[in-house]
Amino acid sequence: MNKEIISRIRELGGTTKSASSLQEFLQGIEFNHPLYPKENWGNELYGVDDFYDDNKKLYKQNKDKFYERLMEHFFSDHEIPCGQMFYRKRLFTPLTKGTTDFEEWGDDFEDEEMTNLSEVKKVVGSGSLEFMEIAYSYGFPDGYYICLSDPNPQNPTVFGTDHEVFFEEITNEGAFEEFLKRFYAPSEFLEVVKDYIEEEKR
Numbered sequence: 699m700n701k702e703i704i705s706r707i708r709e710l711g712g713t714t715k716s717a718s719s720l721q722e723f724l725q726g727i728e729f730n731h732p733l734y735p736k737e738n739w740g741n742e743l744y745g746v747d748d749f750y751d752d753n754k755k756l757y758k759q760n761k762d763k764f765y766e767r768l769m770e771h772f773f774s775d776h777e778i779p780c781g782q783m784f785y786r787k788r789l790f791t792p793l794t795k796g797t798t799d800f801e802e803w804g805d806d807f808e809d810e811e812m813t814n815l816s817e818v819k820k821v822v823g824s825g826s827l828e829f830m831e832i833a834y835s836y837g838f839p840d841g842y843y844i845c846l847s848d849p850n851p852q853n854p855t856v857f858g859t860d861h862e863v864f865f866e867e868i869t870n871e872g873a874f875e876e877f878l879k880r881f882y883a884p885s886e887f888l889e890v891v892k893d894y895i896e897e898e899k900r
Contacts, residue, residue: 699714699717699720699723699851699852699853700852700853700875702875703852703853703874703875703878706875706878706879707727707878709883710729710733710878710881710882710883710884711729711730711731711773711883711884712727712728712729712785713727713728714726714727714728715727719851720830720844720846720848720851720854721789721830721846724787724830724832724844725787725789725830727785727787728785729784729785730775731772731773731774731775732772732773732776732777732782732783732784733782733783733784733785733833733881733882734772734781734782734783734881734882734887735781735782735783735835735880735881735882736880736881736882737880742781743890743891743894744779744780744781744782745772745778745780745781746768746891746894746895749768749771749772750895753767753768757895765888765891765892768888768891769884769887769888772887773884773887779836781836781837782835782836783833783834783835783842783881784833784834784835785832785833786831786832786833786834787830787831787832788830788831789828789829789830789831790828790829790830790831790843791828791829792804792806792807792829792865793807793808793826793827793828794826794828806865807865812866813864813865813866814865814866814867814868815827815865815868816868817857817868817869817870818845818857818868820870821845821848821849821855821870822845822847822848822849822855823847823849825847826846826847827845827847828845828846828847829843829844829845829846830843830844830846831843832844832856838860839858839859839860839869840860840861841858841859841860841861841864842856842857842858842871842877843856843857843858843859844856844857844874845857850873853873853874853875854873854874855870855871855872855873855874856870856871856872856873856874856877857869857870857871858871
């Protein structure tokens with residue numbers, strides 16, 4: 699994996715492990731907190747007003763402690779809906795015979811009326827199609843996948859799909875490096891929240 703991707707994962711608060719394959723690398727990534735998309739979360743600042751209202755007294759008494767607690771709240775291991783995504787490393791093998799995924803999904807994925815893999819095949823060709831689900835969200839699409847046979851394992855393409863149109867509609871979400879830039883690093887998150895609170899709540 700290229701150095702920029704590793705660096706961005708660490709900036710986002712994640713960790714990586716040395717790996718000899720794309721699958722090993724993706725499975726070695728760890729995040730102990732959600733990821734906050736700049737486009738959606740940055741426009742709405744989901745949950746910030748509620749947090750401020752619940753901790754207004756602390757804000758007035760000790761701003762440093764208030765922001766420390768705010769970061770602990772938003773960057774803890776929780777699934778309270780507030781516009782975030784979650785890193786996930788789930789191997790998905792719907793076309794690999796002998797796997798549980800094939801037993802559950804094989805017929806659907808071999809039926810071109812049920813699934814449409816053309817966006818994936820434009821990138822990886824028609825060879826082996828095994829995937830790693832790398833993220834899920836409460837939005838649309840709600841699942842993000844990387845094909846493990848991507849011809850550019852140093853910076854693979856991310857694909858999006860949704861449980862309502864699962865692999866029937868697939869979007870090319872761009873290269874993994876660019877995908878990671880969609881999210882706030884904790885320091886960026888804090889800066890945005892501080893600017894908002896200092897402006898709106900003063």
